[in-house]
Amino acid sequence: MSKKQILLINDMAGYGKVATAAMLPILSYLGHPVYNLPTALVSNTLDYGKFKILETTDYIKDVFPVWKELGFHFDAIATGFIVSERQAKIVADYCREQASLGTAIFVDPIMGDEGKLYNGVTAATINSMREMISVADLIFPNYTEACYLTSGKYNADGVSFEEAKRLLDDLRLIGTKSALITSIVVDGTPSVAGYNHVTDKYFSLPYTEIPVHFPGTGDIFSAILIGHLLDGELLIPSTQKAMDGVYKLIDLNKDNKDKNRGIPLEKYLGIL
Template identity: 85%
Template sequence: MSKKHILLINDIAGYGKVATAAMLPILSYLGHPVYNLPTALVSNTLDYGKFNILETTDYIKGVFPVWKELGFSFDAIATGFIASERQAKLVADYCREQAERGTTIFVDPIMGDEGKLYNGVTPATINSMREMISVADLTFPNYTEACYLTDSTFNEAGVSNERAKALLNGLRSIGTKSALITSILIDGTPSVAGYNHKTDSYFTLPYTEIPFHFPGTGDIFSAILIGHLLDDDLLVPSTQKAMDGVYKLIDLNKDNEDKNRGIPLEKYLEVL
């Protein structure tokens, strides 16, 4: 089977296995040719509390005309951290053009967790991510991000199954075809909630939580999920494989001394 080519549009951290540095080795290991376009250069994972960041919007603005002139195209594009509204417009317009030619668009609207926005993420980012979701075939925010995107109230105690469906419908109204909500407590159980536009069906996949935090686990989830979808696996089993992969990697690394640098993926690719 011919493997599909994917472009990662995400940030690059100098210190830590997150974003592009987490997704590229997984997708490559799964056999897909991977290309990348950095949205920002970040000194280290934000979990350390101090960081330096360089936005690359002007660079991106110069890249797209060159790629168009050279005739470059991709089977899929996966977007992650978007540094500004201006950058979001550039990237969304490019994704829209590519989607019209048959490219599949995956959007991970990276903004926050546990009811709060991440360090350095501003309210303007929410509008940027809505712009990205408007061109998506599949988006997969966590519960916090889904609440921000749909102007919904975050509830630490979680939601009912009906409320989860309402959040998914809110994401669909922004423009995405299919949607997942990760890290959401549904009727007291940690779960991933989803809507599959190909089957017009909702689903819920429960999981067991390991009480350790690593940056980059969302990127690992994205990469495993996308890798299987690019092999034409169905959405529900691909989501389950991504959940299982993240669980295994956290379990294998739960005793690591410095969790802020993320999971050292190269040691553990074979478990995927």
């Protein structure tokens, strides 16, 4: 089977395995030709508390006409960190145009975790992510992000499966076809909840939590998930493989001294 070409539109960290730096090696290892367009250049993972970010919106605006003139086309586009409303509109318009030519659009609306928004994320950022979701085939916010996107109430104790289904429906109203919600406690168990528009089915997949924090695990999840979907696998088994991959990588690295740099992926790609 011929492998699918994918474009990553996400930030690029100089120090740390997150965003593009985490997704590119995984998708490449899974055999897919990977291209990238940085939404921002980031000095290091934000977990260090001090960082420098260079927004690349003007560069992106000038890249798309060149690619159009050259006739470049991608089988899939995966978007992550979007810096501004202006950038979101430019990227969403390009995704909409590519989707009309058959490109699958995957959106990770990166904004926050554990009930809080990340540093620098504002109401404008949330609107930007809603713009991105409006063109998506599949989105995978975590529970915090799903609540902010839908103006829903975050419950630290988790939700029932029925409440998870309602939250998925609220995300679908923004425009996405299918949706996953990661890092959500469903009926007392850490889970990934989802809706598959192809089968019109809701589901919840439980997982065992390892109590350590690494930046970039959401990007690892996204890359494994997308890699298997692009190989024609179904949403539930692809999601399960992504969950299993993240668990194994965290377990193998849980004793690392400097967790802020993320997981040193290249050493462990074989387990995927």
